[in-house]
Amino acid sequence: MIDLTLLGSGGGMPIPERFLSSLIIEYAGRKILIDCGEGTQVAMRKFNTGFKTVDIICITHFHGDHFYGLPGLLATIGNSNRLEPLTIIGPKPIRAILETSILPITYLPYDIYVVESPPEKVEIRRTKEGLRLYELDSQRMPEIILSTIQLDHSTPCLGYSFYLNRKPKFLVSKAMENKVPRDIWKYLQEGESIAWDGAIYTPDMVLGDERRGIRLSYITDSRPIEALADFIRGSDLFICEGTYGSDDDLDKAIENKHMTFREAANLALNGEVEELLLTHFSQSMDNPTEFKDNAVSVFANTQIGYDGWKKTLSYK
Ligand SMILES: [Zn+2]
Ligand SMILES: [Zn+2]
Numbered sequence: 167m168i169d170l171t172l173l174g175s176g177g178g179m180p181i182p183e184r185f186l187s188s189l190i191i192e193y194a195g196r197k198i199l200i201d202c203g204e205g206t207q208v209a210m211r212k213f214n215t216g217f218k219t220v221d222i223i224c225i226t227h228f229h230g231d232h233f234y235g236l237p238g239l240l241a242t243i244g245n246s247n248r249l250e251p252l253t254i255i256g257p258k259p260i261r262a263i264l265e266t267s268i269l270p271i272t273y274l275p276y277d278i279y280v281v282e283s284p285p286e287k288v289e290i291r292r293t294k295e296g297l298r299l300y301e302l303d304s305q306r307m308p309e310i311i312l313s314t315i316q317l318d319h320s321t322p323c324l325g326y327s328f329y330l331n332r333k334p335k336f337l338v339s340k341a342m343e344n345k346v347p348r349d350i351w352k353y354l355q356e357g358e359s360i361a362w363d364g365a366i367y368t369p370d371m372v373l374g375d376e377r378r379g380i381r382l383s384y385i386t387d388s389r390p391i392e393a394l395a396d397f398i399r400g401s402d403l404f405i406c407e408g409t410y411g412s413d414d415d416l417d418k419a420i421e422n423k424h425m426t427f428r429e430a431a432n433l434a435l436n437g438e439v440e441e442l443l444l445t446h447f448s449q450s451m452d453n454p455t456e457f458k459d460n461a462v463s464v465f466a467n468t469q470i471g472y473d474g475w476k477k478t479l480s481y482k
Contacts, residue, residue: 168193168330168380170403172475173209175454177231177387177409177424177446185209185473186231187386187446189405190220191328193310196297198222198290199239200326200384206235207242213474218246221296225256226386227323228263237267244274250295251277255314257322258283283324287313290328307331307357307369315397317388319423327383327397332481333357335374344371380479383439386446389420390429395436402479404437405471406430408444411457427457431464445471 169192174185186203190210197220199206210217220243226232236254243252254264261280268278281288281299289300289308302308310330317323336355346367350360354372361367383398386407398404409424410416419426425433427444434442442465447454454470461468469475 167478167480168328168382170382170477170479171213171215172405172443172445172471172473173206173213173215174203174473175445175447175471175475176449177407178449179231180205181449184447184449186235187407187471188232189384190215191382193297193330194292195219196221196292198224198297198328200224201226201232201386202235202239203231204234207239209473210239216246217243218248219296220252221250222253222255222290222299224324224326224384225254225260226317226325226384227257227319227321228260229321229387232386233263236264237271240268240274240278241271244271244276248276251279251298253279253281253297253299255281255284255299255324257316257324284312284314286315287311305359307333313397315393317385317394318391319387319389323387325383325385325388325394325397327381327401330380332377332379333373334377336372337374340374341372346371378482380481382479383437385433387424389423390425390433394433398433398437398439401437401439403441403443403477404434404439405443405445406433407446408454408461409446409448411447411451411454411460413460427454427461427468428464431461431468434465434468440467442468443471443475444468447471 171190173188176184188206189200191198261282290310313327315325317325353360354369359368381401383401384405408427408430410426
């Protein structure tokens, strides 16, 4: 299961009433942060998410409302006595941008691994040093699959989707039936294939049927491109930008490469997701709830995001 905290729900610039859009995903006591605008570390303090256990930071793009808070946050994480390496993912040219923006920080007690424009799918795995990124390995079942997609925004921008695999049940009777040696049960249970005594043993020889995992998708900032419906398909929760609430702002949404509530809701419908959470509201929109019907009339299970919104996604 994963615990989510929407740290902010604004777009453009931070205002006293609304932090900038950002999400904390908590999994197995460790954390993944998506985006870090100005003030995100203040929101983290306000909503008590902690700093020390943030292992991965996913940056969608380099507009200030998604990125300007990162150097400050990295310094604060350094002050929390973190020693384990931290991974930062983002589109090109994140490496060059980080090299200049981190330069003023005189001392960081931990290493930073930069993953620039990752492959479409990678694995996130628990290790002794927290969550780390790995290439997919066909020999084992990935713990979490992180997928990325190029979005349609005014600058290179990545969308992120997380799929937490749920291990099938271990069936002792099946293992016995297939005469799998007891010594290798635990490896097969972990999804590894094993060569043993001249034979190959595969996980399906001891495991039950596949079980549905948990999918979470996070899309901001973008126009609603066609490929997105497949990218988010079946998400338990789809967090999406809704920069403009009113249908009258469609022209602005097209011009500035954003979405209206109705467009985000259409994506949710086409992607057959379970729930839509809107975020990244324009600072000109005082009360996004006023426009909720524009989304709900298309996709009923729509929520309007707010700073500090929390939810736990569990296996069904
Ligand atoms: Zn933005
Ligand atoms: Zn943007």
